[in-house]
Amino acid sequence: MLAWSGLRHRYAAGATIAYADFALPARRHLLLRGASGSGKSTLLALLAGLLRVQQGELHVAGAALQTLSPRALDAWRGATLGVVPQRLHLSEALTVAENLALPALAAGQGAEPARTAELLAALDIAELAGRKPHQLSVGQAQRVALARALMRRPRLLLADEPSANLDDDHTLTMLALLLDAAEREGCTLVIASHDARVVEALSGREDVSEVVL
Numbered sequence: 001m002l003a004w005s006g007l008r009h010r011y012a013a014g015a016t017i018a019y020a021d022f023a024l025p026a027r028r029h030l031l032l033r034g035a036s037g038s039g040k041s042t043l044l045a046l047l048a049g050l051l052r053v054q055q056g057e058l059h060v061a062g063a064a065l066q067t068l069s070p071r072a073l074d075a076w077r078g079a080t081l082g083v084v085p086q087r088l089h090l091s092e093a094l095t096v097a098e099n100l101a102l103p104a105l106a107a108g109q110g111a112e113p114a115r116t117a118e119l120l121a122a123l124d125i126a127e128l129a130g131r132k133p134h135q136l137s138v139g140q141a142q143r144v145a146l147a148r149a150l151m152r153r154p155r156l157l158l159a160d161e162p163s164a165n166l167d168d169d170h171t172l173t174m175l176a177l178l179l180d181a182a183e184r185e186g187c188t189l190v191i192a193s194h195d196a197r198v199v200e201a202l203s204g205r206e207d208v209s210e211v212v213l
């Protein structure tokens with residue numbers, strides 16, 4: 001599902017990041033951790049196909065990303081990937097249900113109201129469908145962003161610093177939601193975090209591997 005070798009990324013401004021070779025065992029999720037500046041966001045962007053592979057090989061969900069053209073990469077991303085970004089990027093002008101419809105609409109497909117309802121119910125926020133983002137708590141907004149990431153049935157779910165701005169209880173709840181959702185949807189979860197609470201909660205779990213950058 002996820003493996004890289006000889007992977008390096010050089011930013012034009014100078015920094016080169018080299019990643020130790022890695023392969024994720026079957027049926028495992030991944031915790032990507034490391035200090036600030038160690039290269040987590042860069043690796044997430046590579047995994048998402050948002051940065052081109054400059055050097056090395058990167059295999060994600062059946063695709064060798066270094067071989068794909070920009071157009072093929074776009075198609076692959078749309079069909080494969082769900083992202084819960086650190087800043088949630090919910091559209092303030094749209095309701096929760098409309099925010100969930102956006103990924104499908106952007107891909108030229110219909111809104112899938114049944115899928116929207118299913119995911120909102122699964123994440124226990126069915127009653128929020130008609131609200132605007134500014135009417136949500138931080139935890140509710142994160143659930144909405146998670147539902148949006150799941151709309152197109154991704155094979156890989158990326159969560160960037162999911163505990164940012166959350167207290168201890170909400171951090172544990174969010175991790176449980178991510179793991180439950182990945183299990184239910186049958187997708188692989190990658191969490192990037194430098195939060196000691198996340199590391200403590202996930203380390204030692206049989207279904208989670210760790211990469212320390």
Ligand SMILES: Nc1ncnc2c1ncn2[C@@H]1O[C@H](COP(=O)(O)OP(=O)(O)OP(=O)(O)O)[C@@H](O)[C@H]1O
Nearest residue numbers: 011013014015035036037038039040041042043194
């Ligand atoms: N656009 C860029 N141009 C030049 N250098 C960059 C750029 N983005 C990141 N870097 C550098 O690459 C290295 C890795 O950055 P990256 O953002 O991947 O780290 P990170 O582990 O995600 O950090 P944080 O936890 O603070 O978000 C750092 O040295 C950073 O300064």
